[in-house]
Amino acid sequence: MFDLLLSNALLKGRRVDVAIQGSTFAAVEPAGTLAQAEARERLDCSRFLLRAPFYNTHTHQAMTLLRGIDDDCALMDWLTREIWPREARLTPHAVYAGTRLAILEGLKSGCVAFNDMYFHQPAVIRAAEEMGVRARIGLMYMDQVSDHIENDTTLALRDALPPTIGLSIAPHALYTTSPELLRRVADQAESLGLPLHIHAAETAAETAIAKERFGFDSPIAYLDACGILRPGTILAHCCHATEADLALIAARGCFVAHCPQSNQKLASGVFPWAKAAAAGVRITVGTDGAASNNGLSMIAEAKAAALSAKLGAGAPDALRFADLDRAVTEEAAAALGFPNAGRIAPGADADFILIDLETPAFAGGGDPDANFIYAADSSCVDTVACAGRLLMRAHQVPGEADILAAARTASATLLAP
Numbered sequence: 285m286f287d288l289l290l291s292n293a294l295l296k297g298r299r300v301d302v303a304i305q306g307s308t309f310a311a312v313e314p315a316g317t318l319a320q321a322e323a324r325e326r327l328d329c330s331r332f333l334l335r336a337p338f339y340n341t342h343t344h345q346a347m348t349l350l351r352g353i354d355d356d357c358a359l360m361d362w363l364t365r366e367i368w369p370r371e372a373r374l375t376p377h378a379v380y381a382g383t384r385l386a387i388l389e390g391l392k393s394g395c396v397a398f399n400d401m402y403f404h405q406p407a408v409i410r411a412a413e414e415m416g417v418r419a420r421i422g423l424m425y426m427d428q429v430s431d432h433i434e435n436d437t438t439l440a441l442r443d444a445l446p447p448t449i450g451l452s453i454a455p456h457a458l459y460t461t462s463p464e465l466l467r468r469v470a471d472q473a474e475s476l477g478l479p480l481h482i483h484a485a486e487t488a489a490e491t492a493i494a495k496e497r498f499g500f501d502s503p504i505a506y507l508d509a510c511g512i513l514r515p516g517t518i519l520a521h522c523c524h525a526t527e528a529d530l531a532l533i534a535a536r537g538c539f540v541a542h543c544p545q546s547n548q549k550l551a552s553g554v555f556p557w558a559k560a561a562a563a564g565v566r567i568t569v570g571t572d573g574a575a576s577n578n579g580l581s582m583i584a585e586a587k588a589a590a591l592s593a594k595l596g597a598g599a600p601d602a603l604r605f606a607d608l609d610r611a612v613t614e615e616a617a618a619a620l621g622f623p624n625a626g627r628i629a630p631g632a633d634a635d636f637i638l639i640d641l642e643t644p645a646f647a648g649g650g651d652p653d654a655n656f657i658y659a660a661d662s663s664c665v666d667t668v669a670c671a672g673r674l675l676m677r678a679h680q681v682p683g684e685a686d687i688l689a690a691a692r693t694a695s696a697t698l699l700a701p
């Protein structure tokens with residue numbers, strides 16, 4: 285007997301029945317084939333598009349509490365004047381509340397995973413575990429020591445983590461870390477067998493710092509000299525990566541987490557998607573934190589990634605939909621350490637979303653998958669499942685009202701004068 289049966293769903297242009305056993309897709313067959321199969325639960329999916337969900341490869345989840353503060357400020361000013369003084373007040377409880385709000389917002393847009401770099405990490409792990417999503421949580425490193433960073437406690441949890449949650453080594457950026465610190469954490473990543481996650485080549489100011497402070501023309505070349513560019517390293521942003529940088533990123537086997545809305549809002553730059561793809565770089569998409577985006581909808585982020593790639597290259601075919609779709613699903617899942625997730629196929633991890641086709645974006649024809657990203661919004665996402673578990677049904681996530689109330693209280697504390 286199957287645990288769950290999805291009947292007559294629209295999957296990449298054909299109607300299918302899909303069986304789920306435990307945390308895995310057991311069968312994907314033409315519609316009607318599994319009509320007689322026994323299952324604990326059945327969902328009639330006649331009105332739904334079935335898709336792999338999104339995997340958000342760069343974020344700071346609890347920054348939902350700091351959303352909407354000085355929306356018209358440049359990155360460095362904004363960090364030092366607005367964000368860091370407020371983050372000084374963070375507590376584990378606030379981070380837990382802010383992370384749950386971010387996970388809720390992610391689920392609403394069909395996202396089941398996030399790559400986090402933030403403080404009080406055990407609280408982030410607890411939120412992810414309770415809400416059933418996948419996550420990779422960064423052990424954070426900056427020169428400035430902070431009581432909010434709980435790396436030792438987080439590392440001690442490693443062996444007890446569920447298979448849906450992993451850790452990374454996450455030095456913040458080259459402008460907040462010394463070369464000695466970067467070399468030390470690169471060695472630590474090697475000895476612990478953990479991947480790296482860092483902001484890289486985000487702004488022109490960062491390129492200037494690489495030159496003036498460290499004597500490198502490029503932030504990417506500098507990070508490589510410090511040992512940071514290793515297989516699986518996730519480099520967030522890379523707006524200012526040169527063609528030589530992109531070749532290096534590809535050769536080292538790193539992933540880029542492209543964050544188009546944050547880059548546009550902070551006027552940081554335009555990630556050269558077409559050049560990166562031509563160089564063989566593995567590209568994924570992230571929202572960055574809600575304080576610099578400001579939304580966490582992966583639908584909106586995926587669309588922004590496409591628009592940014594097309595406008596940046598001056599060519600509408602600079603990024604084709606199939607490549608975008610793969611970047612935000614299968615490739616992103618692989619980047620986060622879930623190589624068996626991000627596709628609907630027998631034997632793959634049972635992560636999926638159901639999109640309501642009885643909505644305006646889908647009434648006019650065209651490819652429903654492309655319409656989902658280019659025309660729809662979170663209101664079309666009906667159901668979200670991760671590792672075989674239904675996390676959202678009929679637009680509802682358990683405990684929504686409590687999540688909103690707790691986040692409001694926590695945010696008010698951080699924003700108080």
Ligand SMILES: [Zn+2]
Pocket residue numbers: 342343344483520572573
């Ligand atoms: Zn970031």
